[in-house]
Amino acid sequence: MNSVRPSAPPLAGLTPYDPKYLPADALLSANENPQDVEQELRQEIMHEIKQVRLNRYPDPLANDLRDMIAEANGLDRDQVLVGNGGDELLFNLALAWGGPGRTFLNLPPTFSVYEANACLTNTSVVNVPRLPDFRIDEEAVLARLSQGDIDYLIITSPNNPTGELASEEFICRVLETSDALVMVDEAYFEFSRLTMRPYLAQHKNLVILRTFSKAFSLAGVRMGYLLGDAEVLREFVKVRQPYSVDAVSQAIARVVYANRAQFEPGILKIIEERARVLERLTRIPQVKPFPSDANYVLFRTENASQIWDMLYSRGVLVRDFSHAPYLENCLRVSIGTAEENDLFLHTLRDAIMGKCDVRLPSARQ
Numbered sequence: 530m531n532s533v534r535p536s537a538p539p540l541a542g543l544t545p546y547d548p549k550y551l552p553a554d555a556l557l558s559a560n561e562n563p564q565d566v567e568q569e570l571r572q573e574i575m576h577e578i579k580q581v582r583l584n585r586y587p588d589p590l591a592n593d594l595r596d597m598i599a600e601a602n603g604l605d606r607d608q609v610l611v612g613n614g615g616d617e618l619l620f621n622l623a624l625a626w627g628g629p630g631r632t633f634l635n636l637p638p639t640f641s642v643y644e645a646n647a648c649l650t651n652t653s654v655v656n657v658p659r660l661p662d663f664r665i666d667e668e669a670v671l672a673r674l675s676q677g678d679i680d681y682l683i684i685t686s687p688n689n690p691t692g693e694l695a696s697e698e699f700i701c702r703v704l705e706t707s708d709a710l711v712m713v714d715e716a717y718f719e720f721s722r723l724t725m726r727p728y729l730a731q732h733k734n735l736v737i738l739r740t741f742s743k744a745f746s747l748a749g750v751r752m753g754y755l756l757g758d759a760e761v762l763r764e765f766v767k768v769r770q771p772y773s774v775d776a777v778s779q780a781i782a783r784v785v786y787a788n789r790a791q792f793e794p795g796i797l798k799i800i801e802e803r804a805r806v807l808e809r810l811t812r813i814p815q816v817k818p819f820p821s822d823a824n825y826v827l828f829r830t831e832n833a834s835q836i837w838d839m840l841y842s843r844g845v846l847v848r849d850f851s852h853a854p855y856l857e858n859c860l861r862v863s864i865g866t867a868e869e870n871d872l873f874l875h876t877l878r879d880a881i882m883g884k885c886d887v888r889l890p891s892a893r894q
Contacts, residue, residue, distance in 0.1 A: 554844030627652030692821030
């Protein structure tokens with residue numbers, strides 16, 4: 530039969546997440562760590578991988594890795610859950626706490642996948658937009674929660690793509706105001722140095738999401754994890770895919786987590802470069818950078834879409850949010866190496882001052 534039934538109704542009008550995976554000299558669009566895993570550690574990883582039985586299924590829950598993470602955070606194994614990147618755990622949140630007749634509270638602008646997951650699971654979405662400077666409208670959020678119909682919300686701290694931390698006091702007020710499940714997405718907490726981990730024992734409705742993709746240079750491996758109440762995490766286990774984290778990824782993650790202190794100098798360098806990039810951006814006419822506690826900086830400039838083209842024509846790939854709601858004329862640049870950051874800053878200044886012509890076909894076409 531040369532026809533097929535329509536796909537599921539929630540897919541109608543839904544735009545797939547597109548990270549703009551494009552070749553460039555300076556890859557500054559995906560908030561990756563600019564430094565790969567060092568060679569000595571790679572050798573240890575290869576040794577660990579050689580021990581993996583490829584003909585056997587992996588440990589379904591990655592218990593050895595869970596034990597390591599639990600010990601480091603002063604928790605029990607059943608208070609940790611590992612996933613195939615943070616993305617799997619975000620979708621599991623929508624599966625476990627969303628669905629028909631249930632409601633997700635969103636705080637745009639933020640990571641667009643949150644709302645997409647809610648739509649895919651037929652979860653109602655209530656948006657409480659952030660203030661013009663991208664801070665959370667705290668009183669509006671608390672007022673909406675007081676209505677008692679919110680099933681879950683996600684507070685990203687630092688927020689992606691805007692970069693600012695959520696107030697610790699505000700998150701505590703949210704946890705005390707409502708019985709909604711509150712996920713604090715701490716994908717970038719190593720760059721902010723602040724975490725809600727100390728509050729886990731006090732609040733059963735708190736779960737914390739973290740990732741190996743940023744600070745630990747493992748974006749290509751796909752490894753994320755949750756910290757939370759054991760009973761809450763058992764609900765996540767019910768909806769997760771079996772064997773979602775493969776044995777090779779588990780082996781790599783174990784080595785990296787055991788040696789995570791080796792990444793600290795690189796993290797500090799990124800924090801140092803972030804301050805330098807922010808300061809340099811303030812010197813470029815017509816550019817307004819926003820403060821950041823993560824490994825990226827959001828900035829606003831006129832004709833941002835054309836500026837993106839000019840940057841890319843010179844081999845600099847940044848993220849274009851200029852047509853996204855609440856982010857008009859905004860671009861986001863990840864903090865790269867000092868050389869990559871200098872190339873970006875020099876090229877951006879040339880583009881703003883009209884000294885940069887587009888020499889390559891636009892990647893949008």
